[in-house]
Amino acid sequence: MAIGPDTKGVYTIAPTPFEADGKIDWASLDSMVDFYERCGVDGMTILGIMGEAPKLDAGESLEIVKRIVARTRLPVIVGVSAPGFAAMRSLARASMEVGAQGVMIAPPPALRTDDQIVTYFRNASEAVGEDVPFVLQDYPLTLSVVMTPAVIRRIVTDNPACIMLKHEDWPGLEKISALRGFQKDGLLRPLSILTGNGGLFLDFEMGRGADGAMTGYAFPDMLVEMVKLSAAGERDKAHDLFDAHLPYLRYEQQPGVGLAVRKYVMMKRGAIASDAQRKPGSALSAAARQEVDYLLMRLESRVRDQASRQRN
Template sequence: MLEHTKGVYIVAQTPFDEAGNVDLNSIDSLVEFYRQHGASGFTVLGVSGEAGKLTSAEAQQVAQRYIERAGDLPVIVGVSNPSLAQLADFSAQVMDLGAAGVMVAPPAGIQTDEELFGYFAALFRHNEGIPTVLQDFPFASKVAMSVPAILQLVESHPEIGLIKEEDLPCLNKITRLRESQGRRVAILTGNNAMYLPLELRRGADGPMAGFSYPEMLAQVYQLHQRGEADKADDLFDLYLPLLRYEAMGFWGVCARKEVMRRRGAIAHATMRTPGPRLSAQDLAELDRLVARVEQRRGEYAGA
């Protein structure tokens, strides 16, 4: 059940070849890369997975490939869609393929709590019984959900077992959700894991984020679990310049793909059009950032 989710859920990229076609072989290598570097599970077809650039057939193909390759690791599939009918149809498809659950953000245009509650009541009439991640990401969804509204959704809909909390500021929101006396659900955090050590201390159960060095996410989480907060902070700080570089929206995803290409996780760093391309200056900056990370990793390991 999603309520018991913890650890590192990697927001996985959708790899494309040089022509912009979905690269299924790179999904295979990417899953293995993430598995070797501490992934507890996967989230696919999210915002940074370029889900909005895929056809419906491609989205199903990508979800199926990730689920098949992940094996014993759970896969959550992003299904948010302005069309409730299409959302419900895709949810049923991925659950039949073996997904652990689906992730849903409220659609743009919702302005009141009454509209919010009405939307999710309608959604769960279609998706009754489907384990669901409630994504609180107003930067992308354009819908602000208050803590009381989120708690009411959790109490009204047992399908909601996990909250992906990436509103800003996030820390007090996590604290207020954790202090609630209602049904406990898991909380994973997003925002490219930029605030991960602080979020873990506030009661988050782990990150749901993407980063070209996923082993950092796993190691910071493990150190926190062992009560070694200072070591977790030291390790996190080592990677922060590159993490911050990758946090710049779709341009940052492009940078992340390039680093993962260099690390052998995917064959190409292609972003599907419309999407950014890295300039020579961008690549030079990445050269320096990655070199500094590798140097400091060696120093940290030898300390």
């Protein structure tokens, strides 16, 4: 299954499982892939920010790509962002050779002007190879690079290999509307838009024209169901499902501890064996774990009540 400008659905952002001593947990990598498949996701994006990619060496990164691609029939997108183009090209070409469907590229924080941003992505596409489909990652909250809709249009126009936008600006609803407006006016070619930010605004992003989600929320099965409901025009049901998850989703979205929360819940759901992060990384206190457990208990109750009401 190839990714392209018409790609829709949920592409989960996968963490990298580690053992307590910081070694990669290969068995958990396998069980995590199986978990995502059971949740019904449409694809996986690996070695992103949530995947702790900067903490991996080049050999580890490629071995993770090989392991996941060999484990699943789902399309796999590989984060290849790097300080230099040589490392970016090496991982991108090697990943495509073993079966990845595309790569994701984020802008380095040093970029400031529109021309700098546009030039960077032109050079990045040339570096990885213009035959390699790439996802443009727009994440100004973490990367501090602000890309206006007009800049994104220039990047997409300049680079035929740019087939998807990972949209996680905040606030960003108007940006989605602006990009879809460009397309309606014939000023932008078709472009898949999948949104991030832990799914925190997915309830309205779908209504603005998003094609789905590309994020690392610990309940990808909820994202899958919500995207399906939204696409089917079941707006109230989609919002009811989102509202049931919102208290926990908000907690998971806290800067600095979000990955620790996600890994803890994925551990509790049986996807991975440990919530360990490779150093430097954060960990949940006993009090935080109790809070998450409480939120999960309430989430389960809300979802059960909703299902009961729908049956009746």
